[in-house]
Amino acid sequence: HIVVDYEGLVKYGLRHYIDYANERLAGLNLTEVEDLKQKAFLQAIPITLQAVIDFSHRFANLAEGMAELEADEARRGELMQIARNCHKVPEYKPDTFWEALQAVWFIHLCLQIESNGHSMSLGRMDQYLHPFYRADVERGALDYKKAMELIECLYVKLFTINKVRSWGHSRFVSGYPTYQNIIVSGQSALGVDATNELSYVMIEALGEIRLSEPNFYVRYHEGIPIDFMKLAIKIVGYGFGMPAIVNDKVVVLSLVNRGVSLE
Secondary structure, three states, X not given: OEOOOHHHHHHHOHHHHHHHHHHHHHOOOOOOHHHHHHHHHHHHHXXXXXXXXXXXXXXXXXXXXXXHHOXXXXXXXXXXXXXXXXXXOOOOOOOOHHHHHHHHHHHHHHHHHHHOOOOEOOEOHHHHXXXXXXXXXXXXXXXXXXXXXXXXXXXXXXXXXXXXXXXXXXXXXXXXXXXXXXXXXXXXXXXXXXXXXXXXXXXXXXXXXXXXXXXXXXXXXXXXXXHHHHHHHHHHOOOOOOOEEEEHHHHHXXXXXXXXXXX
């Protein structure tokens, strides 16, 4: 039901939005009714986003404490990297694929905590995270296997999210689904195939993890790479119900006909 602006998150970080809200607040003319209406909302933004930043810093401090007690050098290195990531994101814009993934997870988690929601979705992750993936690969800081490990960790974390539901709902919907949707492939607004290396990483990770969350979709269109489509069909054959395959030719047109912009 909701996909927030993760693309903006990984481009700017939360501090950018705090500064923007404070600038807007300082420029309000409180003798104007419309400006007066904005005041409470603009005051709430820095409070809310600072709470999310404080939340991430608690994890950073925890990871540092765990690292001090860790005897295994490799694991200690991982914990220290986790701490650095959590001190940085989502407050500031990420520079690496791991940081970007961590920023997205924190925002998604906070939304779930705040709303006890379902259908809080992650959207086209292969699109807004691909620049980080490509940059890390090109500088030798990331390979396909490591990217898969990080994505699989995200899928496991998504699976741990539950929702307090009524007994009536729980009786007829098995597995406590939360409908956290991810979608890959599809087209750009210009009709060009949008499948990229991260699309392959994400769908292959899905085939290894095989959990009921996240809900996973592939956007099919006539220009989709055949090998990618064969991989999707192979994973469907594993029998755990994913990925679902939706047809751009039908769905995009139906949304445009209802007034949604092509972009």
